[in-house]
Amino acid sequence: MDLMTAIKERRSCRSFSDEPIEKEHLEKILDAATWAPSPLNAQPWSFIVISNSEVKKNIFTEAERSREQGVQKSGWGWLGKYRMDFLMSAPAIIAVAGNPKKSGVDQFMEEGARAYEHACAAAIQNMMLTAHALGIGSVWFTLFDREKLSEILDLASDKIPLALVCLGKAAADPTPTPRKGFANKTTYIA
């Protein structure tokens, strides 16, 4: 698929059919992730491919707990009605974890390690574009407590789970979301 088509037509998908993802497609998505840029080419990412129903249920339960806490702290009433059953219906979820020791020099600086998170985010964007090109829907999900998700996924202590990428064939056409054009977002220092 043409790059610009993939960039402009990708949509967040929150409704999946139960058709499993072909191994070959899953591997193309994972391969694309590894080609993202990273600080010092440290490739700080790791991927956990989850298809186990029980683990998906545990993730869903943690997301519900986190959502409830979010409603209380934000005061966003609508959040309480945000449906998250795609966490159980998605045939595969790829958890993307990052290693803060594989960040740039920022890990020694005041702000602390951030570049490794950015690299993982770039890897996720590669994954979502590639999924779309393969006819697979995806959504980038972060409503969880990192420590609790680490426990659920039994991650080593140097791996911080940053996002869950839910993947599957779309059960319905995802709604397009509008964008503010770049002109509204850009200033020039010439």
Added chain:
Amino acid sequence: MDLMTAIKERRSCRSFSDEPIEKEHLEKILDAATWAPSPLNAQPWSFIVISNSEVKKNIFTEAERSREQGVQKSGWGWLGKYRMDFLMSAPAIIAVAGNPKKSGVDQFMEEGARAYEHACAAAIQNMMLTAHALGIGSVWFTLFDREKLSEILDLASDKIPLALVCLGKAAADPTPTPRKGFANKTTYIA
């Protein structure tokens, strides 16, 4: 350009010719950025396109200061020799700033706002892929203090500069960097 070609052939470019970037190309790169996913579609990014030599010099000076501090804190001797003159030779630098108030519910949670940074990183990946498809080299640069760069760019207090994307025609073929294959980075919970 085909999506997978762009993903696999993009390289970090640190040597630019002085050929300016066509306005039309610059706008395609900025447009691509706006199609990244973001929490609640909040589109937390803003872009500052820098072509002014004096501002580029100020950025370079801040990068030098930050590099020196980095050498001292990390003990990485090689970092002191890391050349950063591409900050002055790149015909355009796009600073990408994010608004932490335009994050998801995470802005109310313990970890603090992170999702807006991830969205900006996804936007940057779109930019770098698009630049490559247009024959333009790019490098993602973060060796600066965020507050100091804010001052240099005279940013409003709700805009946090997250990265500088240096852009221009490559003066030499960038060196490919190897990747660990996904198999080394992936575990399965089936």
